Amino acid sequence: MQSVKGKRHPLLRKLWKQRAFFLMLLPGLAYYVIYKYAPIVLGVATSVVKYNLRKGLAGSKLLDPWYSNFKFFFESNYFSQLLSNTLIISLSKILLTIPIALLLAILLYECHSVRLRRCVQTLTYMPHFLSWIVIYGMCFSLLSETNGLVNVLIRKLTGHTVPFFTDAHIFRGVIIWSDVWKSVGWQSIIYMAAIAGVDPNLYEAAHIDGAGRLKSIWYVTLPSIMPVVVTTLVLKCGNVLDAGFDQIFVMYNTAVRSTVDIIDTWVYRTGLEQWNISLSSAVGLFKSVISMILVILVNQLAKKWEASVW
Amino acid sequence: MTKRSFVSLLLALMMLLCVTSALAEEPVTIHVYGLGATIPETDPVLPELGNRLGLKIVVDTAAGGADAATGLMTRMMDNDIPDVFRVGDLNNLAVYHESDAVLDLTPYLDQIPTVVAAFPETDWARLTIDGGIYGIPRRGEVNYMDYFIRKDWMEKLGAKYPTTFDELYDLCVQVRDADLDGNGVNDTYPISGSKLESRAGTLNMFFTAYGVTQPNTLMIKDNKAVWACTDPAYKLALTEIRRFMEAGLIDPEFVSMNEDTLREKMSMGKVFLANGGWCAFAKQAQQDVLKAVDPNADWGHIESNIVTEYGISGATHTAANFSNVYAFSPDLADDPEKLAAALSIFEYTISGEGDELLCYGLEGVHYTKENGVITKLPAMNDLGYGWAIQFTGRDDMVYCMTKFAECADEIEHAANEVPVLTHYEALVSQPEGVNMADLKAYESEQLTAFIYGTRPLEEYDDFVQELYSLYNLGTYLDAATETLTELGYIE
Structure with a gap:
């Protein structure tokens, strides 16, 4: 009987043969369905209803028209500014952090003094553990126009001060560079690990062929860890519309909002402060769709370097 | 039945009686979710208020307005609405009302006649949505x-x-x-x-x-x-x-x-x-x-x-003194005893000795009273969380002048001259x-x-x-x- 069935459905037969593996897969699958896919469905549903806080989704009414929240977001006078700010800040952070972290990892790897290496490594990844509130306090003490250390120096040298916190364009730099400072050490750990995994024979071969340190970095280290770099890039593209809510919310003010107001800060002001959960869900959905498209595009691009994630 | 099993049955019955009577004597607990400083475990004021009213009052606070609103929202979504909660502003009250997460107090106002009389019509009008009253106002503050x-x-x-x-x-x-x-x-x-x-x-x-x-x-x-x-x-x-x-x-x-x-x-x-x-x-x-x-x-x-x-x-x-409104859980409608208890807190503390207790603490410990004039004792400085438990507010000028006597000059100037x-x-x-x-x-x-x-x-x-x-x-x-x-x- 079974063999007849198998003949009819070769796929079913194959599946049945591997039933033990599928059984083992089940818990993992269940995890994704319950914790990853179900929330997507709930999120989509929440974005098209007037959410009832107490009764939940079941007690909520469908919006009329159902796309009202999306319309509200897209029609906001701030939409284009929000999108461009988010992309500029996010991409700048990604494109600056990756090469600097890479450089740091290579420099640390090439450093022969173990003590110095450990010291620098610890110092560079320490900021990762600081909260943005603390970093804001540090930035303010350093960059404040009236009594910040940096500005005191600048005033002594030039007689002028630099409005780090009130000039919109300079402030965007403060946002980007403070994030690079915070994350670069942590990011470099991944690259350090990748470099440590490079086959030593390759270096020896390069050395025998007459390559110096710079050339072996260029021809051995970099090509070997390129897949890891591309992978981190693809993964970061998945979060490209998260330009760092915590940081910007803590640090921004009305004088600089035009250049650092991002989608998430708008959602906070417009949606969450007025308990409009549905609006937040709608914007979250929009962000997810854009991020997914970007991840697919970047991965396609990565295929050209044979370094794609899938 | 043997004598031994009869005795054990009797003992079991006695224990059951003890447990049920203990349960029956357990006072009603009212959970309040508010704003302000954390209430310390050593707080003597709320237990005293509970004793006087035959209740247990548990006040949970959030440090900032946004935190309080988020905390409240999370509780509402968990269907764990506090019995009494502070509402941030009129728009929030409307949102809670739309979600059926707040009690219409209109049918119960006869239980709090002093509170009703203490506020002008306009205050109640602001808290009225679709004909129902959804919150209890708080006495306003003078200019600081x-x-x-x-x-x-x-x-x-x-x-x-x-x-x-x-x-x-x-x-x-x-x-x-x-x-x-x-x-x-x-x-x-x-x-x-x-x-x-x-x-x-x-x-x-x-x-x-x-x-x-x-x-x-x-x-x-x-x-x-x-x-x-x-x-x-x-x-x-x-x-x-x-x-x-x-x-x-x-x-x-x-x-x-x-x-x-x-x-x-x-x-x-x-x-x-x-x-x-x-x-x-x-x-x-x-x-x-x-x-x-x-x-x-x-x-x-x-x-x-x-x-x-x-x-x-x-x-x-x-x-709008809307940072200062208290609303009630709609679940209290099914528990008249608990609702009456929650309302009694407001009725008792709007004036007289209840008001004095929440504002100044315990007589003899935190303050002395002579000819109706309250004088601060050093221990009153321990009650730095007053705002969080003054459910109906306070007679602000008198309160500030008593509690912050060292700032009297500034208090009077701000309140009267600005x-x-x-x-x-x-x-x-x-x-x-x-x-x-x-x-x-x-x-x-x-x-x-x-x-x-x-x-x-x-x-x-x-x-x-x-x-x-x-x-x-x-x-x-x-x-x-x-x-x-x-x-x-x-x-």
Whole structure:
């Protein structure tokens, strides 16, 4: 009987043969369905209803028209500014952090003094553990126009001060560079690990062929860890519309909002402060769709370097 | 049945009786979710209140307004609504009402006659949605806002207190050039403060002197709802501010500062004049901070007001004391005993001994009373979380003068001498087709640009037009007029 069935459905037969593996897969699958896919469905549903806080989704009414929240977001006078700010800040952070972290990892790897290496490594990844509130306090003490250390120096040298916190364009730099400072050490750990995994024979071969340190970095280290770099890039593209809510919310003010107001800060002001959960869900959905498209595009691009994630 | 099993049965029965009677005697517990300082475990006030009313009262607090609202929302979504909870503002109350997460108190008002009588009709009207009353108001507070000035520097300069902006300008120029903190650098910006939109905003002296309230507010002028920044006097106030900014008399960093950074700058001798509440500058601990660098620093309220033909400099105040409303869980409707208990807290503490207990603590421990006059004992300083448990507020002037006697001078000046302008936007819900968050954000950004000179003031009328054409201010003003007429503010 079974063999007849198998003949009819070769796929079913194959599946049945591997039933033990599928059984083992089940818990993992269940995890994704319950914790990853179900929330997507709930999120989509929440974005098209007037959410009832107490009764939940079941007690909520469908919006009329159902796309009202999306319309509200897209029609906001701030939409284009929000999108461009988010992309500029996010991409700048990604494109600056990756090469600097890479450089740091290579420099640390090439450093022969173990003590110095450990010291620098610890110092560079320490900021990762600081909260943005603390970093804001540090930035303010350093960059404040009236009594910040940096500005005191600048005033002594030039007689002028630099409005780090009130000039919109300079402030965007403060946002980007403070994030690079915070994350670069942590990011470099991944690259350090990748470099440590490079086959030593390759270096020896390069050395025998007459390559110096710079050339072996260029021809051995970099090509070997390129897949890891591309992978981190693809993964970061998945979060490209998260330009760092915590940081910007803590640090921004009305004088600089035009250049650092991002989608998430708008959602906070417009949606969450007025308990409009549905609006937040709608914007979250929009962000997810854009991020997914970007991840697919970047991965396609990565295929050209044979370094794609899938 | 053997004798032994009979005895064990009897014992079991007795134990059961003990347990049930113990359960029966367990007092009703009322969970309150509020705002303010954390209630310490050693708090003697709430247990005493519980004893007097035969209840157990558990108060849970969030430190900030946004935290409190988020915490409440999470509880509502978990279907774990606290019995009594503080509501942040009118819009939130409406959201809770739409979600059936708040109790209509109308059928139960006869249980709290003293509370009902204690507040005017208008207060109850504000809390009415679709004919039902959804919250209990809180007694309002007197004005705390004032302008604080370095009195020792005034003496050093031998200057007189300014009454016009020209006089203030000259005084600030003197301060800017005199290096009064003696550090050898001209790094004092005479006027500093924090934020633009807050009632403690740096520039409120300018706005109020021109008869208008701070940005992002709604006023009533000539019996009409007016969005403050569209008033013609606003441009004049901004012109004045611009003059001070250009001369380096206003701290260019004020938009990025808060109360703490301001106090720090004040203590370092970088500030001459700042706006804020006496509760932020006059208390002993704060005075210690302000005098940390220069023990001779003497911060006190300014002795004069700036007058223009449009108004007098002073403070602003919101017409809605909505940060101070308590609402009830709809689940209490099914538990009349618990609801009665929750209501009794408000009825008991609105006046008399209940009020005294929540405001001043225990007689003999925290205060003494003679001929009706309450005198503070040192232990009253332990009750620093008073605001969080004064469910119906307090007789504010008497309270402040008793509890913060060392600030009496500042309290009286702020409450009696500082003129106060009222603003009304917290009473108005956002109408369909208007995005107030965007409008307010745009207004703040553009006003900041005018102040910093990045947008010329000649374009001010264009800016006002933009509020109408891009942000539908007209629709909002129509809704505001309707609401304020209903509430009796506009005739």
